[in-house]
Amino acid sequence: MTDVLRYTAFSDDPAGGNPAGVVLDATGLDEAGMLRIAAELGYSETAFLTDPPEGLGGEPGRAFTVRYFSPKAEVPFCGHATVATAVALGERIGPGELVFATRAGTVPVSVTADGQGGLRAVLTSVEPHVEDVDPADLAEALAALDWPQADLDPAIPPRIAYAGARHLVLGAATRARLADLAYDFPRLEALMRRLDLTTVQLVHRAGPALFDVRDPFPVGGVVEDPATGAAAAAFGAYARELGLAPADAVLTLRQGEDMGRPGVLTVELRAGDSRVRVGGGGVRIG
Incomplete structure (x- = not known):
């Protein structure tokens, strides 16, 4: 059974910000499976993580491939789901630097403690x-x-x-x-x-x-x-x-x-x- 986490981004209140689904291990899920989970969850996006492509860079265990699905379709990049995913990872492997391979390109993310017991994530966009x-x-x-x-x-x-x-x-x-x-x-x-x-x-x-x-x-x-x-x-x-x-x-x-x-x-x-x-x-x- 796929473990689907629920996080909100851009708020420290679960009732604020933008909720996203996070699947930290999407190994074995195809596109249809990812879309089905995103549709069932009903959030604007859900992020799905798998192993990084060869040559992505980043520290071992802190680089991932990430795909984003809305309830209707895959999207190339999603900021709030990136922040939600980074916070979820930070809680499990600690603050630090992450690297995400997305359909839009490589997105570095920094996760730091906010000084109040929570975490904060900052993503760096692809070339705009x-x-x-x-x-x-x-x-x-x-x-x-x-x-x-x-x-x-x-x-x-x-x-x-x-x-x-x-x-x-x-x-x-x-x-x-x-x-x-x-x-x-x-x-x-x-x-x-x-x-x-x-x-x-x-x-x-x-x-x-x-x-x-x-x-x-x-x-x-x-x-x-x-x-x-x-x-x-x-x-x-x-x-x-x-x-x-x-x-x-x-x-x-x-x-x-x-x-x-x-x-x-x-x-x-x-x-x-x-x-x-x-x-x-x-x-x-x-």
């Missing part, structure tokens, strides 16, 4: 990039969300950002606009599948380095993701390229409050390193 959005695709996204063009924040222009998975970044002019999320699920899902998007990253700037975010996730079979590490990494790259943050910066993203599952994601940018670091706490559920 940002691209323009076709005006027709933007119009379709806004129609699916039922957002008038006037509700967009011109200081946060629409872009598609990637740091392991693709996300459409849209800026909300007001916190009230961000809070009011009632979208056309099939219509947005169809657009996202055509553009190969994992989530739509809806953003409201609450301060110079503070953002409130929400992430519709219909392609994963859920209305909304409570705390999205991959989107946070992509947004970090976006914020740097668009001038919303300096080359050296630490951004705080609050997510999940509108769902009743508050979480906090820390996004770190470093001058001279294009990769983005995303960190947060994690704790076992039940």
Whole structure:
């Protein structure tokens, strides 16, 4: 019988953050088996670990192949499930450096004690990039969300950002606009599948380095993701390229409050390193 662990990421409260399934030994499971477990669990993603590929690097016993499945499909990378997995491993083999081989590339993760009896994990993204959005695709996204063009924040222009998975970044002019999320699920899902998007990253700037975010996730079979590490990494790259943050910066993203599952994601940018670091706490559920 496969042992499926349940952890939440980006919170030290089991009722907060984003829950993920973690299977520390997925040896013998094929894709159908992984998808079945992810669907039965019902979380936005479940991570499945097997032995690392040859030449991955990392300390012996601290390198793994990781695959991520939503209830509907495999995804190339998932930030919150990475953090949840790293915390689960840290509890068993101790804090330190981990290396994950994912479909998106190699992802190093550092696990440290948080000083309060818990653990914190920081992942380093693959090489990110940002691209323009076709005006027709933007119009379709806004129609699916039922957002008038006037509700967009011109200081946060629409872009598609990637740091392991693709996300459409849209800026909300007001916190009230961000809070009011009632979208056309099939219509947005169809657009996202055509553009190969994992989530739509809806953003409201609450301060110079503070953002409130929400992430519709219909392609994963859920209305909304409570705390999205991959989107946070992509947004970090976006914020740097668009001038919303300096080359050296630490951004705080609050997510999940509108769902009743508050979480906090820390996004770190470093001058001279294009990769983005995303960190947060994690704790076992039940």
